[in-house]
Amino acid sequence: MLANYLRSAIRNIAKERLYSAINIGGLAVGLMAAFLILLFVRFELSYDKEWANADRLYRMDTSFLTGPEPKARLRRLSGQLQAAMLSTFPEEIEAAARLRALEPTIRDGDKVTDELVQWADADLLKIFQFRVLKGDMKAAFGDKSSLAVSRTFAENHFGDADPLGRVLNLKVYNLDRDYRIVAVYEDLPRNSELDIPAVALMDEEAFAEPHWLLRNWGSTSVEQYVLLKSGASWSTIQAGMPGLLDKFVETRSGKGSSFLAMNGMKFSDYHAHFVTLDEMSVMAKMQILIAIAVVLVLVGAINFVNLATAQAIRRTREVALRKVLGAGRPQLIVQFLTESILITLIAAMLAVVLLEFSLPAFAEFLDAPLELSYDDGVFWASLIATVLVVGGLAGFYPAFAISGSRPGRILMANKSAESRGTIILRQVLVTFQFAVSVILIVSTIIIYGQTWFVTNMDPGYDRNNLLVVQGVDRGDMKDKRATLRDKVRKLSMVRAASMSSETPSDGNNSGGNFGPTPVRDEQINMGEIWIDDAFFDTYRIEMAAGRNFSGTNEADEFQDNTDENPVENRVMLNAFAAEQMGFASPDAAIGALVYNGTRPLRIVGVAKNARLQDINDPQRAEVYYFTRDRGYNLTVRFGGSPTEVVEAVRSVWMELAPFTPFVFTFVDDAVAEEFEEEVQMSRILTFFSGLAVLIASMGLYGLAAVSAERRTKEIGIRKVLGARVRDIVMMMVWQFSRPVIVANLIAWPVAFFTMSSWLEQYPNRIDSWLMLPACMAAGLAAFLIAWATVAGRAYLVARAKPINALRYE
Amino acid sequence: MLKMHNLSKIYRTDEVETIALNNVNIEINSGEFVAIMGPSGCGKSTLLNIIGMLDNPSEGDYLFFDENVARYSEAKLANIRKRHIGFIFQSFNLIDELTVAENIELALLYHDIAASERRDRVAAVMDKVGIAHRAKHMPSQLSGGQQQRVAVARAVVGNQSMILADEPTGNLDSAHGQEVMEMLQGLNEEGTTIVMVTHSPAHADYARRTINLFDGQVVTENLRAA
Structure with missing residues (x-):
């Protein structure tokens, strides 16, 4: 059967x-x-x-509770948390390890590179299992001059040669040391959040300064992993966390838990569920x-x-x-x-x-x-x-x-x-297919549109022709960065050059508490950027009031001070900071005294707002300090060919610091990179909506063929009665247009609401009404596809001589 | 009205050549009622299709109102066809999804006629053939005779000067068959030219002239005594 x-x-x-x-x-x-x-x-x-x-492994994250911004959760946190947790929860915690990621300059004879290396606590081995290929993993954590490397790292550096016993010089901040390779482990799986190309034992002394490397409670320094004892409950730790912060975090006023929060999440859920x-x-x-x-x-x-x-x-x-x-x-x-x-x-x-x-x-x-x-x-x-x-x-x-x-x-x-039911069912299903297609097309258009909008919107500065030389504070360049800037300025294609602590889309967001009075509760979190006097010229940001910092006026320059020994420093603000501090206009802020904590600041100028942060962030209030040579990055405004500029700047760099790698980016590229995820998502959506449309139009073609076949007799009669080919094609096209019209009526509101809520996550977004042309474009596309599909088939049938349709009955 | 000169129709497939019409010479004048008779497969329907411009002849000339249409394209034929010729088929060929009135209106739909005028003319012709009370019905709800009356109405609603009927009574019982024949006769008396293919000698008697076909050739033409 x-x-x-x-x-x-x-x-x-x-x-x-x-x-x-x-x-x-x-x-x-x-x-x-x-x-x-x-x-x-x-x-x-x-x-x-x-x-x-x-099941017992957790990763910690942190939130800063100050300022008007919503609470963002950050992936890294202070290097101080681990010690505090170990002493507070000895009954619950079996092991804990920090990972401090840095990009040291690695020297192997003449070969010099900047690469990611992790410094970790020895308990890392109790928490994560490495597949050791050669040597002894424990030895890497036995002293502070041993290094374990991944297979890929070893292959990149030594090819087929045995890496064990080889010595690499690592230089980063105050650490400058020869490391001996004692172990090689298999690369960590791709489906892990861990990124450990090479690992050495954490070095508290070497990383004592700068302060933010490990020791500042307000910095995002390390990845923190915690392994619970079996039977211990995470809720105990979570409940004790505010108390821990109050006890360990030193603040000028208030409690630790009122400006910091620490949370844990099962590491196995982290990749899928963590959002900042x-x-x-x-x-x-x-x-x-x-x-x-x-x-x-x-x-x-x-x-x-x-x-x-x-x-x-x-x-x-x-x-x-x-x-x-x-x-x-x-x-x-x-x-x-x-x-x-x-x-x-x-x-x-x-x-x-x-x-x-x-x-x-x-x-x-x-x-x-x-x-x-x-x-x-x-x-x-x-x-x-x-x-x-x-x-x-x-x-x-x-x-x-x-x-x-x-x-x-x-x-x-x-x-x-x-039966009537069958015909209706078919109409409903075709309508569904086209509704889905239209929704997917609208979504794709909106995602593309949003990406285009943000990457092309006016950020308040001139984004084109800006080269950023990164990390001018590294290695041998640290003491020569002012010379670098001065030499670069003399290059023929360079219009201006400025050193600053932050550049657009570099991911750095230093901040502090500022306000019109020294009272802590009246202060809010604002960004701090150290700049030189060429900064606003280089970025082409205009003044809103007052004056720019003057390179010849030593009183403008920032002086180190403390709460105990406050010095009045001169600062500039952006217009948003002036507004946030309560000034009626930028002009009203000029000459006024404001405070960072208890330290007094005199406002000399207010610049217009510019989005110097990540382009996806809301406009930030910013305070600018003047420093001649403390910047981490050098921004170069150039004319002419980008490659020529890069080569010219590189040769200046190599002249000054041949053993420190030259790293650069273009500001417009860095901004575009922020949208990699959106671009990726829109490409995926484009691909799948293309497939949906393709499948749906294949089905429509088949239906048109069946329908034409079923209506052969009818078409023959109509032709005998004088219908032209065009009349028949129009009739068939109209028959199949109806479900497409209904599909659009269903799809538009669905697409509108879905995409409106998607757009909400972006502070800078396209207007909602722009979805209407997107909907119309998608609808038109659906019609064109349906028409082309049906008309082709209908034309074939309509062209046939009517007699062929009527002869055989 | 129409004149055929040495007209042939040959169907070719890969292997077989079938001569459906062989050197046919016919002349039909306006106002005539002509019956075409002959055994199955003699080429009656082929001839009717060529007269109706539903098909082209393979050879020869076809003069329609002194215009040689033998080599005209389908689009040109369609244009002449819709102005002059109405069709009635053995199997009625009504569209199942349309009502009686809509089926009739179809013949006006492709003629640039205002909707109100179409309505009036459809109503008038439905009265004439006696199916006005069935206007809103679907073809499947009608008897065969009624369906054929709808088809007749459809054939004349556009004031066509010639009606081609392909065995119009073939699917009908004798009473209904006679009814349809009387209707055609009435139309002929009003001046419409009628060309009809039929198997029935009785129905052929309604015609003034009978053309007998055999194996694609005209064998005899009989004139009925007036």
């Missing part, structure tokens, strides 16, 4: 080539996309689940992708249902004959389900083949090591489940609709056997 069903199914698939191709092709593309998403989601959700004590502010978590993104996967499979399955029901008339004769020969309805249902599951199975196999071919490209595109392993039970189980569910769902309605017909009626009558 099953053999008969299969034979009948296979013959049917072979006979109806166009429809089978559309069914199988559409489903295969949908399933391929779904499998791809499944692999990606599994990878993203597999982060840090494999550590031996994952209210941006989308990895988990939320995965949920969106899973929704898209389901939708893509649905869109493919809808083609199947639509074509199956539309073709049903042709099948009804076969059904009627089988019934006459004694088949019961259950047998017919089983037969049709067999056929749909068979088609889905073929589609699934094709999807796996497609996936195999395209996976390397996707892996690169999604930046994840995706691979299809055929011994993966989860993959096969989900594949089989998908085939059964999709095949069953797709075959269910056609099976019941066709098998329910009365044989006599079909064999006798030459009338259309289509």
Whole structure:
């Protein structure tokens, strides 16, 4: 019996080539996309689940509670927290380790590089399991001049040679030491938040200064990991945290817990769930992708249902004959389900083949090591489940609709056997397909638009032709940075150059508490930037009131001071800071006295607002201090070719500090990089919405073909009565335009609300009304696709001589 | 009105060549009622299709009002067709999804006629063929005779000067068949040219002239005594 069903199914698939191709092709593309998403989601959700004590392993984060900004959670925190926690919770904590990431200048003979190295506490080995390839991992934590390196690090430095015993000189801040390599470990898995190319024992003395490296409670210095004792409860620690902060954090006024908060999160949840502010978590993104996967499979399955029901008339004769020969309805249902599951199975196999071919490209595109392993039970189980569910769902309605017909009626009558319900169902499903397509297209347009808007909006300074030489305070350059700036200024293509403590989109956000009085409660958190007198000229930021710092006026220069020994320093503000401090206008602020804590500051000038922070952040209030040579970065305003400028500046650098690597970026590139994630997301969305549209239009083409076939007689009659080809094409196009119109009516509000809430996360965002043209563009695209698809098919039918349609009845 | 000179129609497939019409010479004048008779497969319907410009002849000339339309494109033929010719088929060829009135209106739809005028003309012609009370019904709700009356109404609503009927009574019982024949006769008396293919000698008797076809050739033409 099953053999008969299969034979009948296979013959049917072979006979109806166009429809089978559309069914199988559409489903295969949908399933391929779904499998791809499944692999990606599994990878993203597999982060840090494999550590031996994952159920007791926590990572800490911190929030600063000062200022008007919402509380952002930060990934790194003070190097002081660990000692405080160990002494406060000795009963709960089994092990704790900090990771201090730095980019030391590494010298190996003549070879000089800047690379990421972690300094960690010895308990790191109790918390994380390293696969040691050579040497002794414990020895790396035995003294302060041993280094363990990853396989890749070893290969990069020593190729095939044995790295054990080799010596590298590491230089960063006050640390300048030869390290001997004592162990090589396998690279950490890609699905880990840990990034440890090389690791050495934490060095409290060497990192005592600068203060913020480890010792400042208000800095974001280290990654903090805590392993609980088994049976201990994290809630005990979480509950004790405010008390701990009150006890250990030194403040000028108030309590530690009123300006700091420390939280822990299971490390196995960290990658999926941690968010700094209210941006989308990895988990939320995965949920969106899973929704898209389901939708893509649905869109493919809808083609199947639509074509199956539309073709049903042709099948009804076969059904009627089988019934006459004694088949019961259950047998017919089983037969049709067999056929749909068979088609889905073929589609699934094709999807796996497609996936195999395209996976390397996707892996690169999604930046994840995706691979299809055929011994993966989860993959096969989900594949089989998908085939059964999709095949069953797709075959269910056609099976019941066709098998329910009365044989006599079909064999006798030459009338259309289509029920009104079937036609409506098909309309609803096509509408759904197009609604989904339109929503995806609108989302894609909006994400692109937002990315374009923010990367192109006026940031208040001239973003083009700005080169940033990073880390002029490193190594040998530290004492020569003023010379570097002066020499760079003399280069012919350089218009201006300025040293400052922060540059746009560099991720640095120093801040302090400022206010019109020395009273702590009246002060708010503002940004602090140390600049030289060329800063505003270099960035082309205009003055709002007062004057710029003067390079010839020594009284403008910042002098170190303390709360005990306050000195009046001169400062500039940006317009927003002046407003926040309560001045009615920038002019009103000139000459006024304000305070950083208890230290007095005299305002000499107010600059116009510029977004010198990350472009995604809200406008920040900023206080500028004048210092001739304390900047960390050198910003160069140039004319002419960027590559020539880089080469010219590089040669000046190499002349001054040949053993300190030259690192640079362009401001417009750095700003664009902030949007990497959005760009990535919009590319993913573009790709999948393209697929959805493709599958939907394939289905529409099939439907147009079935409909044209079904209406052959009608078209013939109309032509006999004088209809032109154009009339027929118009009629068919209109027939298929109706579901697209309804789809737009449904899609627009859905897209509008979804994308409005997506845009909310950006302080600088495009106007909501811009979604209207986006909706219209997407709607128009849907129409054009539908029209092109249907018109092509309709033209073929309409062109035929009417007699061909009417001769055979 | 129309004149055919040495007209042939040959169907070619990969292997077989079928001569459906062979050197046919016919002349039909305005106001005539002509019946075409002959056994199955003799080329009656092919001839009717060529007269109705639903198909092109393979060879020969076809003059319609002195215009040789034998080589005209489908678009040009469609234009002449819709102005001059109405069709009635054996199987009625009504569109199942449209009501009686809509089916009739279809013949005016492609003729640039205002909606109100279309309505009036459809109403008038429905009265004439006696199906006004069925205007809102679907074809499937009508008897065969009623369906054919709708088809007749559709064929004449555009004031076509010629009606081509392909076995209009073939699917009808004798009573309904006669009804349709009387209707055609009435139209002919009002001046409409009628060309009808039929198997029934009785129905052929309604025509003034009978053309007998055999194997694609005109064998005899009989004039009925007036």
